[in-house]
Amino acid sequence: MLQWLRQLFHRHTLVQPETPEPPHSAAQPEPEPAHNAVESDPIAALMPFQIRPLDSKDMAELLGVFREAIQVSAAAEYDQKQRDAWSQAQSYDSLISVLSEGDTVVAEWDDKLVGFAHRIRDYINMVFVHPEASRVGIATLLYQHLEDGARIEGITELTTHASLTAHGFFAYMGFTSEGQEQAERDGIPLTRHAMRKSLV
Numbered sequence: 149m150l151q152w153l154r155q156l157f158h159r160h161t162l163v164q165p166e167t168p169e170p171p172h173s174a175a176q177p178e179p180e181p182a183h184n185a186v187e188s189d190p191i192a193a194l195m196p197f198q199i200r201p202l203d204s205k206d207m208a209e210l211l212g213v214f215r216e217a218i219q220v221s222a223a224a225e226y227d228q229k230q231r232d233a234w235s236q237a238q239s240y241d242s243l244i245s246v247l248s249e250g251d252t253v254v255a256e257w258d259d260k261l262v263g264f265a266h267r268i269r270d271y272i273n274m275v276f277v278h279p280e281a282s283r284v285g286i287a288t289l290l291y292q293h294l295e296d297g298a299r300i301e302g303i304t305e306l307t308t309h310a311s312l313t314a315h316g317f318f319a320y321m322g323f324t325s326e327g328q329e330q331a332e333r334d335g336i337p338l339t340r341h342a343m344r345k346s347l348v
């Protein structure tokens with residue numbers, strides 16, 4: 149974990165001059181130190197964002213991240229009809245229901261929620277990052293927390309259904325594709341990859 153954090157920090161440091169401002173924010177005070185599992189790690193404390201468990205007050209922002217990530221970040225792989233069907237597949241209430249089971253972590257950047265990830269047992273169910281906060285390692289950090297939790301539970305393999313957008317991310321995390329398949333949202337087909345990763 150520490151080695152991984154150091155790699156991530158090194159990567160972040162290298163891109164620091166081009167790192168975007170935190171989404172929806174003007175000048176902000178220095179970020180608070182992390183209040184989570186990486187709190188004791190000085191490298192993690194230097195990161196501009198923190199990972200913490202889901203709070204019930206997060207739901208409205210979380211739904212916004214879900215919809216923006218689909219509408220903006222997935223625009224190259226899915227057309228407007230597909231993005232609308234996918235992003236409307238979850239409502240405020242259905243997200244509460246889905247996330248009531250399993251493990252959910254969220255990423256905060258200057259008090260703004262910029263990403264979240266959800267695992268149910270051996271299944272990575274959701275990883276979504278706000279487009280204004282993409283490619284700075286937030287999904288990596290969210291995912292790593294879920295994988296760490298799975299390892300602690302003795303889980304030996306993780307599976308997921310990765311969107312075409314997220315396929316590269318999951319491959320980077322060590323998942324391999326077992327091929328493409330068609331999902332459906334509101335009668336609209338959405339191509340995705342069935343992927344898995346061994347933890348042993």
Ligand SMILES: CC(C)(COP(=O)(O)OP(=O)(O)OC[C@H]1O[C@@H](n2cnc3c(N)ncnc32)[C@H](O)[C@@H]1OP(=O)(O)O)[C@@H](O)C(=O)NCCC(=O)NCCS
Binds near residue numbers: 274281287289309
């Ligand atoms: C996929 C997603 C979660 C990635 O979030 P992110 O915080 O930008 O990812 P990270 O910065 O941690 O990326 C780590 C690495 O994964 C790979 N990666 C991430 N996004 C990628 C993309 N769109 N295409 C190819 N590789 C990608 C890269 O190797 C990246 O390292 P690099 O930036 O040094 O090249 C985000 O783009 C998203 O929310 N997409 C839309 C919603 C979605 O498809 N979610 C998954 C549902 S199954």
